[in-house]
Amino acid sequence: MAKVPVQFTLNGSEKAEFIDSGTTLLNALRDKIGDTSPKGGCHQGTCGACSVIIDGELRLSCLTLAETCSGTAITTTSGLAEGGVLHPLQRAFLDTFATQCGFCTPGMIMAAKVLLDHTPNPTRGDVVEALSGNICRCTGYEPIIQAVLTAARSNSQNAA
C-alpha cells in the first residue's frame, strides 16, 4: 500500500508521519501518533466520540483522511489542559458529574469547545444543537448540557 507523508500540528506540537494512503485521521492519531483521546465508537460518523478540532472547525476524525490534514492545526481533548490546569470545560464536566463511563467525553468536550469558541454565551438550545452529533449512552445528556452551560458562565466571569 502506498505510503504518504502527513505533517500537521497536534495540540501545538509538530507531527510528521508516513501513513498508508486511506488511513483515517482517527486511526493515524490513535495508532501512529499515540493520542488515544479521540475514541472510535462507530467508525461511520454517527456517534461523535472521535470528534477533533481542525483549524477551528469540529470534525469527525473517523471520516477524515489523515492525508488531507497536512498543514492543519489539530486539537484533541488530551491537549486542552494547560500547565496541568484543566480547561473550564474539563473542570465543569468533572464538577457537574457529566461523565460516567467517559467514552463519549472527549468528543463531547471537543464539540462543546467549538461552540464556546464561537458562541461564548450560548443558550440551552445552542448547547443542545451543538452536542446533537454526539451520542452518550450513560449520562442521559442533562448533566452534559449543564456542564457546558457552567463552563460558559465561568468563562464569562473570567473575562469580566
Add this chain to the structure above:
Amino acid sequence: MELRKNYFADVRKDDLHEIGQPRPRSDSPGHVTGKTAFFADRNFPGMLHLKMVRSPHHHARIRSIDTSEAEKHPGVVKVLTAKDVPHNVYTILILIQVGPEDETVLADGKVRWKGEAVVAVLAETERAAQEAAAKVKVDYEVLPAVFDMEEALKPGAPLVNEYHGQNYYLYDSGECRKVRFGDVEAGFAGADHILEQSYQSSPIEHAPTETTGCVVAPEGNDRFTCYTNTQAMFFTLDNTSIILQMPGSKLHFVGGTVGGGFGGKVDVIVEPIAILGAKLTGRPVCFIYSREEEMQISSPRAAEKVVIKDGVMKDGRIVARKVTGYTDAGAYSRHSPYGAQKGAGHYPGPYTIPNVWIDTYCVYTNRTPSSAMRGFGVTIGDFALEVQMDKLARLIGMDPLEFRFINAYRDGDMKAHRQPTEGAALIECMQEASRAANWPVAEKYMAMSSYVKGA
C-alpha cells in the same frame, strides 16, 4: 441531596459519615483529560486483527468449511475453526453449576442463529482479516427455524439446541420455575373481580458507545495478558480457563474500564478466541466488534411474554395472582435461565397477596442469544405488573396510588416465597412520590408506615 431524617427516626442509626456526602469519582479526571485507558487504547507492535466469519442463516447444518483461499490471502497469519478450540462447548453459568454446556465458541456441525461465529481469521491488518474472512467458504444445509416462543413450545417445532433436547430450559423444578403460595383458585373464587391480561416485549440492544472487544498480549511462559472491557471479570477469566483448558494462573485479565455496558458485556465471547489466537500465533491479538456487529451480534435483553391474572376485592385488596412468564433465550442459555428464574421471584411484586401461583419458562428460539441487561428478568415484569396495577385500580374505580398503598408489603408480611418482609420502606417512598408528583392521597395513607413495631 436532602436526607429525610424524620423517617424511621426511632430505629435509624444517625452516625453515617459517607451516605449523604458528595464524593468525587476517582475515574473522571482521566475521562475529561482523555487519559483513561480503554482496552482499545493499547497498541502492541506486531498486533494481529481478528475478524469473525458469521452464519448468514438462522438455522443450518454445516456440511463443510473451506478455509484454503482465506489462508492464502496476503497478510493472513492463522485461521481458526471449531477443532482448534480445546473445550469448544461451554455455558457461562456452569461456574455456578447451571448446565448443560450448550454453546459453541466456533460453530461445530450446526449454526443456530444468524450471526453465530463460525471461523476466526487473524491477519496483519484489519482490512486483510476482513478480506480473507470473505473468502472462507461454508457449505450450509438450511434448516427450518423458529422465532416465536409459543411456536417453539409446540410439539413438532424445529429443535433449536440439541444440548437441551427440547425448546425450554429444564430446571430442577421441571420445565419452568414455580412459586406456589396459598390457594390461588380459591382466591379467584372469592374475588369480586378477575382481570387477565398479557404483555409482550421486544429484545432491546444496549448499544454501548464503546463496542465489545479485547486486546491480548502474550507474555512468554505461555502466559497471556488480556485487556478487556468485560463487565464480568471473573466469569470471563474462569470460563476462558475452561474453554482453553489452561490454568487461571496463565491468564492475566486487566479490565475495570468499560465504555458503557448496561449488562451487554457480561458474556464470555471475545476473550477466549482472542487468547487462543495469541497462543497459536505467539503474537498480540485485537478482537473488537464493529458497530454493526455490536448492534447485531451482541446479546440483547430477552423478548418476554407475561400473562397476569389477578383477583381483586372491591375494597382494593388483591387476593389472588397467577402469572405465566416466558423469556426468549434465543439459541443459547447464557444468562437467560437465571433471568427467567428472577422473574418467578419478582412477579408477586412488592405487594402482599395471600394466594400466588407463578410459572416462568426459559425458551429457546433461533434468535440472537439474549442475556443480561439492566435488571433483566424483572424490568419487563415490572412494566407488566404496574400496568396491570393501574388497570386493576381502574376496574374497581380506585385511585391507582391509593390502590398501591393498600397492597404494599410492610415489615412482617409473608412474601410468596415464604420470606418475611424486613426493612421495607415502600409506604414511605410512595408518600414522598405522592408529594413530589403532586398526586395527593387520602390522609389515612399518609399516616401509614412500612415499619411495624416488633415485626
